[in-house]
Amino acid sequence: MDDRRPPAEVQRAFTARAFAVGVLLSFFLSIACPYTVLMLHTAGMSADFITAGAVFLFFILTGMNRLLRKLHRGWALSTPELIAVYIMMIVASAIPTWGLVANLLPVMTGAFYYATPENGWEELIWPYIPSWLVPDDLSAIKYFYEALPKGASIPWGVWVRPLLAWGSLMLSVYFVMVCMMVIMRKQWIEHERLVFPLTQLPLEMVREEGSFFKNRLMWAGFALAFVLPSFLGLHHYFHFIPPTRMMRVFYIFRRTTVLRVFLNFPVVGFTYFINTNVAFSLWFFHILSRVQTGAFNVMGFSLKGRNEVFTGSSPSVSHQGMGAMIVLVVFGLWMAREHIKAVFRKAFGRKSEVDDPDEVLPYRTAVWGAIGGVLFIVFWLRMSGMSARVIPMFLFGAFVVFLGLARIVAEGGVGFCRAQMVPPPFVVYGLGTELLDTSTLVGMGFTYAWSTDIRTTVMASSINGFKLIDTLGIRKRPLMWAIFLAVLVSMIGSIWITLKLAYTYGGINLQRWFFGGLPRTAFDFVADKLRNPVTPDIVWPRWFFTGIGAAVMALLMFARHRFTWWPLHYLGFPIGDTWVMEWVWFSILLGWLLKVLVLRYGGIRPYRRLKPLFLGLILGQISCAGMWMVVDFITGTSGNYIYIGVP
Numbered sequence: 272m273d274d275r276r277p278p279a280e281v282q283r284a285f286t287a288r289a290f291a292v293g294v295l296l297s298f299f300l301s302i303a304c305p306y307t308v309l310m311l312h313t314a315g316m317s318a319d320f321i322t323a324g325a326v327f328l329f330f331i332l333t334g335m336n337r338l339l340r341k342l343h344r345g346w347a348l349s350t351p352e353l354i355a356v357y358i359m360m361i362v363a364s365a366i367p368t369w370g371l372v373a374n375l376l377p378v379m380t381g382a383f384y385y386a387t388p389e390n391g392w393e394e395l396i397w398p399y400i401p402s403w404l405v406p407d408d409l410s411a412i413k414y415f416y417e418a419l420p421k422g423a424s425i426p427w428g429v430w431v432r433p434l435l436a437w438g439s440l441m442l443s444v445y446f447v448m449v450c451m452m453v454i455m456r457k458q459w460i461e462h463e464r465l466v467f468p469l470t471q472l473p474l475e476m477v478r479e480e481g482s483f484f485k486n487r488l489m490w491a492g493f494a495l496a497f498v499l500p501s502f503l504g505l506h507h508y509f510h511f512i513p514p515t516r517m518m519r520v521f522y523i524f525r526r527t528t529v530l531r532v533f534l535n536f537p538v539v540g541f542t543y544f545i546n547t548n549v550a551f552s553l554w555f556f557h558i559l560s561r562v563q564t565g566a567f568n569v570m571g572f573s574l575k576g577r578n579e580v581f582t583g584s585s586p587s588v589s590h591q592g593m594g595a596m597i598v599l600v601v602f603g604l605w606m607a608r609e610h611i612k613a614v615f616r617k618a619f620g621r622k623s624e625v626d627d628p629d630e631v632l633p634y635r636t637a638v639w640g641a642i643g644g645v646l647f648i649v650f651w652l653r654m655s656g657m658s659a660r661v662i663p664m665f666l667f668g669a670f671v672v673f674l675g676l677a678r679i680v681a682e683g684g685v686g687f688c689r690a691q692m693v694p695p696p697f698v699v700y701g702l703g704t705e706l707l708d709t710s711t712l713v714g715m716g717f718t719y720a721w722s723t724d725i726r727t728t729v730m731a732s733s734i735n736g737f738k739l740i741d742t743l744g745i746r747k748r749p750l751m752w753a754i755f756l757a758v759l760v761s762m763i764g765s766i767w768i769t770l771k772l773a774y775t776y777g778g779i780n781l782q783r784w785f786f787g788g789l790p791r792t793a794f795d796f797v798a799d800k801l802r803n804p805v806t807p808d809i810v811w812p813r814w815f816f817t818g819i820g821a822a823v824m825a826l827l828m829f830a831r832h833r834f835t836w837w838p839l840h841y842l843g844f845p846i847g848d849t850w851v852m853e854w855v856w857f858s859i860l861l862g863w864l865l866k867v868l869v870l871r872y873g874g875i876r877p878y879r880r881l882k883p884l885f886l887g888l889i890l891g892q893i894s895c896a897g898m899w900m901v902v903d904f905i906t907g908t909s910g911n912y913i914y915i916g917v918p
Contacts, residue, residue, distance in 0.1 A: 284351030284740070285749035290756065292348070293359030296332070297757045300324050300360060301764030304367040309772050309781040311903045314896050314915045317364040319726045319851075320676075321537060321686030323915045325360035326472065327897035330890060332356065333476045337484070350477045351745045357473050358736035358750065359757040365729045366758065367765035371441060371721055373785045376769055377778065378720040379405050379433060380412045381790020382713075395798055399656055399713040403436050415770075416786060418777035425774045434766060440651045441721065445758055447644035448673060448730035449751070453630055453637040454614050456737045458607040459681055467738040468544035468684025472886055474742060483883065492887025496536035497895045500913050504899040507911040517914065524565030528584065535858040537915065540888035541684050542862025543881075547870070549683045550863035552840040556847030557856040560588045564848070574816070575809045576700065577799065580792045581723045583691040583848035587816045590700075592691025593668075594820030595845040596675040602828050603678055614638065631737065631747045631754075655717060656710035661698060665715065668694035669722045675845060677731045681738070683842045687917055689851045693723040695796060700813045704804040712797045719793035726851065729758065820844075854917040 304317040304324050316324030333353065340347035348356070366372060382400060386392035406412055406429040419425065459465045475483040483489060499515045506514035518533040542550050564584040567573065574586040582589035604611065610625065617623035618638035627634045645666065652662050672690045679685055695715045699707065707715075733754060740747055778786035827841035846852060862885075869878050896913040903911050 284349075284355050284743075284745040285753060286352055286355075289348065289352040289355040290753065292332075292352075293356040293753060294756055294760055296328055296356060297359050297363035297760045298764045300328065300363050301367050301761040302768040304364070305373060305765050305768050306772070307900050307904075308368050308373070309769070309785070310776075310909065311900060312782070312910045313900050313903065313912055315368050316897070316900070316915065317367050317727065318369045318915075319687050319917070320469065320680045320728075320731050321541075321893075321915070322361040322364040322727070322732065323537075323893045323896065325357065325364045326890070326893050328360060329353075329357050329473060329476065330894060334484075337481060350479060351740075351743060353477050354473070354739050354743055354745065355750075355753060358732075358739060359753050361732040361735060362729055362754050362757040363761035365727045365732050366761040368785075369724055369726045370728065372762065372765040372769055373782075374724055374789055375437060375720040376415075376766070376773070377786050377790045378717060378793050379437070380415055382716070382794045383409060383412050384416050385791055385794070390795075390798060392794060392798060395709075395801055396713055396716075396794060399710045401655060403432055404655060404717065405433050406430055407432075415773050416778040418780070419774045425770060427770075430770065436651075437720075438762065440648065441762070442758070443644045443647045443651070444721065445729045447641050447648070447670075448728065449733050449754060450632065450637040450641035450644065451670075451674065452677070452730060452734045452737060453632045454611065454634070454641070455607065456630065456734070456741075457625065458610045459678075459734065460738055460741055462610065463606075465682045466544070466546065466684060467681055467735060468541055469680065469686055469735050470738050470742070471544050471882075472889055473739065475883075475886055483886070486883040488881065489883035489887040489890075492540070492884040493891035493894070494887075496540075496888045496891030497898075500536075500892055500895045501899070503913055504895075504902070504911055507908070508906075523561070524569050527568035528561055528565035529853065530561060531853050532857045533854050533914075534861070535855055535914065536888040536892040538687060538855045538858035539862040539865070540885040541686055542859050543866050543885035545684050545862075546840070547863060547867055548838060548840040549842050550859055550866070551838075552843030553683070553685065553847065553852070554843070554856045554860040554863065555839070556843035557852045560584065560848030564588055574812050576805060576813075579693075579696040579796065581689070581693045582696060586813065588848045589691050589696075590813045590816040591820030591823070592845050592848060593671075593697055594817040594822075595824035595841075596690055596692070597671055597817075598821045598824040598828065599678065599841070599845055600671050600675045602825070603674075629747055631750045652714065652718075656714035658706075658708060658711040661702065661707060661711050661715075664701065665694050665698050665718070668692075668697040669718075672722075672725060673728055673730050676725065676728065677734055679842055679846060680731045681734055685842075685846070687726075687851050687855045688846045689724075689726055689849045691846065691848055693725070694718065695723065699800055699805055700810060701817075703807055703810045704800050705806075707800070709801060712800055716793045716797040719789065719796070723793075724789065729754075851917050 300317060304315065307313045308315050316327065336347050336353065382392055382396050408426060408429045411426040411429045502512060502515040505512045518531065521530045521532065522528070523530050561584060567585060567587065576586065578586045578589065583592055613623045613625040614634045615638060617625055617627060617634040632640065648666065649662050653659055657665065672693065676688060676690060679688060695718060698715065736750065740750060772781060824841060824844055827839065827844060830837040831841055869881060893915060896915045899911055899913050903909065
């Protein structure tokens, strides 16, 4: 799509009203997303890279904008202004629930509330928790989970110090993420020309001629994806209406392994815009990994130690995935080495063939900002108790996952994905507990708030935003302020609403995972490693499977870049065996099959003609979920779960 604007209009992208609308809608997302998840018990509109809440609001905004344009053209937002607002919303979406805040507040307090004489956390963990890291009032923590007595006021004061401490860390993490994307923008967008499928829908929605909203195929896809899931919502209110069955579960390999078949229209829609080789690899590697796990289960083979939460279906497959993710990131950086060298020469004031007048940040700021941000993160983790010799490996694992997922989202458009291995288990099973003292393990337990349940990140939202403004020819420099405002507003809004709901209704009455499963998982991990050391006979076999994953990934990437006829893409290997992929693999297969049939028997013209149909599938189910959330809010109903992606 070539929709570039003349220079005069390019300057109008980040106007005062665009910032105002963006801040307003970002704040709305920051309170609405936690409210719908915690109070209404519905699907997470900010849970995944798809940023469903932002898409739904943007659909409403563009519709209203079209009406305003008809009434008075000067009242309507321009296309660049609309895109600026959308970017702020997708960045804000990465924070309220699974991205950060709904994880952070329970993890900050869970070691205290869930301590019992049986688990012994008071003796094992409490003495090693820095006082500035958590609220210093046990009664305030208790009421956070069980609700305040009638007439009591929320103890905001006890949260100020720890939230300022955590806020400094997360702002540094987000700043490093944005700086890394500034450095990689030209490589990914201009040199490698990655596809960025998640940008297709908003770009079509802002076409000035309005062809997207006039297209009958789009509305046909919209109707299909809107009506069928609506039977779930209707069944919740009227039990005589049968719900649409969209999922079947099969148990294979002597009922030791799960294979889930689930129809998800947004996934089908996005898959249509993914390269067929990439789409094939996503579902193929899921099936292959489940076959490996099932075969190992039948044979009775298993690596020593636990298969941790947030990893794959077996330890062997999990470590293979981490090896693959490392190779994906390292190989990508190697391919970009000339560009990165040029960026660093520019940053250090030397002669360079790259220029940065139209980057989001000057390269000097991006490079030194990333370095300074990482140094602050190191300092923060060290003050939280983590050993200096462990921090480099932890940050390596964390940013491999962040950067790898951002690359997968940019290249493959996989709106629902997660890594097969997360930093804390990677460090523990990579080094063994002999090198990890108690304060390091406790500090690592707190990182579960931001480094484990990674289903969306500011990094991925930022690079998608860079692609959007690059496509429209918008001046990039003001975008940094838009990102900063969106992050700040989203953090403040989501922290405020989460604390208010928890103290009003009791966290344990709101959502079982955030206020129960996650904090117990984090500190069960710590306690287990203190009681059951990870010895070298556990470490080395896991490194062996990490090496297998790295070797296979290297061969796949070599074959893909060396031989034009090589059919199997590598992108599905690092994420194929995750809980998220368990839910979406069948819809990816279905979208892949439909695209293959269209291209084989119709060609490129029917493929292009059918694009609106699949965009309608995406927008229809997201709008269905959004509409029922509004209905549930009005009626005061909870538990009306309309799937958007995964639970």
